[in-house]
Amino acid sequence: MTRTEQITTTPTPITTPVPAASDPLLQLAYETQPPSGPEAVRGVLHPAELALRGMPVTCSACRARRDWLLLNRRRNVWVRCRCGNEWLEPEITRQDFDALIADPTWTHHPSTEAGRVALGFDGTFVGVYLDS
Numbered sequence: 001m002t003r004t005e006q007i008t009t010t011p012t013p014i015t016t017p018v019p020a021a022s023d024p025l026l027q028l029a030y031e032t033q034p035p036s037g038p039e040a041v042r043g044v045l046h047p048a049e050l051a052l053r054g055m056p057v058t059c060s061a062c063r064a065r066r067d068w069l070l071l072n073r074r075r076n077v078w079v080r081c082r083c084g085n086e087w088l089e090p091e092i093t094r095q096d097f098d099a100l101i102a103d104p105t106w107t108h109h110p111s112t113e114a115g116r117v118a119l120g121f122d123g124t125f126v127g128v129y130l131d132s
Ligand SMILES: [Zn+2]
Pocket: 059, 060, 061, 062, 063, 064, 081, 082, 083, 084, 085
């Protein structure tokens, strides 16, 4: 097993345009205003049990029954568990989410992935209830 080929690689020139969000002023405006556009992702923590039509929501992966992260984008609302399991929950409407978001603990992040990691819903705390 000997390699005789000379591998030559040409470095790929970096031509990635600077995204508009890197503008400090635009970024500041984004961070200081609640997301309201159709593409905005909103998240709200739901530490208590969540009942839909009288049925408590249970994680199909780890059997957790509370301590959810609810994510809203457009008309869709997802439920995310601490174990990293996430599913679209059609029983929760955007109106329901708007009612939940009246809670002052709601937060928002530039992306769903950033929100998951920031809030500890990237699977790090599987099987753990973090509320006090
Ligand atoms: Zn789970």
